[in-house]
Amino acid sequence: MTTISKPADVPAQRDQGKSSGTLLEVRDLHVEFHTRDGVVKAVNGVNYSVSAGETxxxxxxxxxxxSVTAQAIMGILDMPPAKIPQGEILFRGQDMLKMSGEQRRKIRGAKIAMIFQDALSSLNPVLSVGYQLGEMFRVHQGLSKKAAKAKSVELMDRVKIPAASKRVDDYPHQFSGGMRQRIMIAMALALEPDLIIADEPTTALDVTVQAQVMDLLADLQREFNMGLILITHDLGVVADVADKIAVMYAGRIVEHAPVHELYKNPAHPYTRGLLDSIPRLDQKGQELYAIKGLPPNLLNTPPGCAFNPRCPKAQDVCRTEVPPLHTVADGRGSACHFWEETING
Amino acid sequence: MAEPKKDARREPILEVRNLVKHFPLTQGILFKKQVGAVKAVDGISFELYQGETLGIVGESGCGKSTVAKLLMNLERATSGEVFYKGQDITKLSGRALKAVRRNIQMVFQDPYTSLNPRMTVGDIIGKVQELLDVVGLNPEYVNRYPHQFSGGQRQRIGIARGLALNPEIIICDEPVSALDVSVQAQVINLMEKLQDEFNLSYLFIAHDLSIVRHISDRVGVMYLGKMAEIGTDEQIYDHPTHPYTQALLSAVPVPDPDAREGRERIILTGDVPSPANPPSGCRFRTRCWKAQDKCAEELPLLAIPERFAGSDSLAAHESACHFAEEKDVVGAA
Incomplete structure (x- = not known):
């Protein structure tokens, strides 16, 4: 792996990015937390992959x-209590779980960067944002203080923070929520990573600010031809930006599909239920469809399909057998015994 | 779903007139002197009718939660009146206030911090078992503590507590924003069912525009302590005339990937100005693409714009903009 040269002034094309192959592949990942009350199986065999330029x-x-899956990829899980008993996380073909701490640190931040939901608690309140941004260059690239600060201003400009050269010495609390999230994005971009993991990046923001931040993120992704893993619960945001979707329930992927197919014709009752239960802005609906019951307690996941107590289609087989991920179509899968009925309405 | 409940001739159950709340900003430790004020709510008027839901939307800091507190008299208004059945409740205190509060109850956003952790659910609600049944919880849960429930169940308890005194008005401040999508729908459906059953009036404060449309009969849009636009859900969502409402609606992501290309997005620049030092004239002018000199000099009043006066178009509703014009941003028409 050599340092990546970015097509800075040529806007990268999505298709060209895809041909450059898979960036990250998660294979059969399991994560457990050993707690006083027992073993919490937070992730039970997750598979997904992202290519350059793909969301x-x-x-x-x-x-x-x-989020636990994302933290496992970043290598920021607290172990113990967390444990990864099984699985592989391949970054450009190399299993990161087998790497030494030193090797992983070189990837973290430089090749894979993460953006968190809460920008205020992710930034150090007693250091200026310029110092915190510059730290990336001083530590990873050995730049001088002065050069690092100049780079920080450049980055702040890039994420469209007005009057960046004046604000570089300001502290986090002097920025608004949207501006703080831009600083987080700037920090993630600092070393021009190949992959960004954004965990609920706009959940804490107002809608008008959310639109600004998502726009910025999409522009930068296109410009740098980065891979993006967007973790969210918001079906609206997903429809706006994603290329493909993985729906998770109780530590498993229950359905994965390209974005248009999933919204048009979900192949898992949980996905269908979610889509039916959100009110729409553009039409006044009747009574909302509500998925009955509650998400399961992961200390004690129901046998068989974890969704079976809440599923309108559940049969005896669902209570005993964990459904495998059936291939529905090319690049599409559903972990439901009755996916064929589900997809046909 | 509630049937159309607007009837102009009916008496409003709650009438808010020119409500103002300024929080003083002080300087000095021993001798505090006032150096300014945060104008959280700056002259707001609206009515709430029996059995209807009035939605209030706006971004953080627009004053919508302060309005809720003022209506409950948890904060004293700086000026203005709130008439409940003809009686101004902002001036009440003691026993008279207590009597009114029985009829106006509140459901909060965070069902965990708003329930006392050391009281069982039975203690919190009062005439419990019947109410637990009404909100769809097992009546045997009477002796449990709040931490033994999930988020959605806690919010049901919050609603049951709100109902306990048979109120006429329930003020809901972001009642479902802390809940997961699948649980959100359960709570919304419950609230609609209870409204029909007990003929309740809701003031539903939220930042999620899709949910507000779903549950509301009328909707008011707030910006920086002022009401920008108010009307029926159809008037506001399908025929907005205030630029802020248009920008707000266009920014909401729609869960339909096919709409990605077709929809026009109005991306506002900058942030909401500080309510301690709001812009002169129209509060929205610093971020508005239509702003002209007039907007800085003259405060636009909340009224039916002249160009739509007398028209029976759905655009003829109250909007506080000098240059109000219709624009379909949701793409429903």
Missing amino acids: LAVLGESGSGK
């Missing part, structure tokens, strides 16, 4: 394991 949305409710 994968990982959709799920709280406790579905979407």
Whole structure:
């Protein structure tokens, strides 16, 4: 692996990016947390992959394991209590789980960067944003203080923070929520990574600011031809930006599909339920469809399909046998025994 | 779903007139002097009718939660009146206030921090078992503590507590924003069912425009302490005339990937100005693409714009803009 040269002034084309192959591949990943009350199986055999220039949305409710998977990729899980008993995380073909701490640190930040939901608590309140941005260059590239600061201003300009040269010495609390999230994006971009993982990047922001930030992220992704894993629970944001979607439930991927197919014709009852349960802006609906019951407790996941107690289609087989991920079409899968019935309405 | 409930001749159950709340900004430790004020709510008027849901939308800092607190008299209004059945409740105190509060209840955003962790659910609600049943919880849960419930169940408890005194008005401040999508629908459906059953009036405050449209009969859009536009859900969503409403609606992501290309996005620049030092004239002018000199000099009043006066078009509703014009941004028409 050599340092990546970015097509800075040539806007990268999506298709060209795809031909350059898979950036990251997660294979049969399992993550457990060993707690006083027992073993929490947060991730139970997740598979997904992202290529350069591609956006994968990982959709799920709280406790579905979407963030834990991301943290495992970044290598920022606290171990213990967390444990990865099984699985591979391949970055450009190399299994990161087998690497030494030193090797992983070289990838983290430089090749794979992460953006968190809460920008205020991810930034150090007693250091100026310029210092924190510059740290990336001083530590990873050995630049001088002065050169690092100049780079910081450049980055802040790039994420469209007005009057960047004046604001570089300001502290995090002096910025608004949207501006702080831009600083987080700037920090993630600093070393021109190949892949960005954004965990609920706009959940804490107002809609008008959310639109600004998502626009910025999409522009930068196109410009640098980066891979993007977008973790979210918002079906609207996903429809806007994703190329493909993986829907997670109780630590498993229950359905994965290209974005248009998934919205048009979901192949898993959970996905269908989610899509039916959101109110629409453009039409006044009747009573909302509500998925009955609650997400399962991961200490004690129901036997068989984890969704079976809440599923309108559940049969005896669903209570005993875990459904495998059936291939529905090319690049599409559903972990439902009755996917054929589901997809046909 | 509620049937259309607007009837202009009916008496409003709650009438808000020119409500103002300024939080003083002080300087000095021993001798505090006021150096300014945060104008959280700056002259707001609206009515709430029996059995209807009025949605209030706006971004963080627009004053929508302060309005809720003022209506509950949890904060004292700086000026203005809130008439409940003809009686101004902002001036009440003691026993008279308590009596009114019985009829106006509140459901909060965070069902965990708004329930006392050391009281069982039975203690919190009062005439419990019947109410637990009404909100779809197992009546045997009477002796459990809040931490033994999930988020959605806690919000049901919050609603049951709101109902306990048979109120006429329930003020809901972001009641479902802390809940997962699949649980959100359950709580919304429950609230609609209860409204029909008990003929409740809801003031539904939220930032999620899709949910507000779903549940509301009328909707008010707030910006920086002022009402920008108010009308029926159809008037606001399908025929908005205020540029802020248009920008807000266009920014909401629609869960339909096919709409990605076709929809026009109005991306606002900059941030909301500080309510301690709001712009002169129209509050929105600093981010508005239509702003002209007039907008800085003259405060636009919330009224039916002249060009639509007398017209029976759905654009003829109250909008506080000098240059109000219709624009379909949701793409429903």
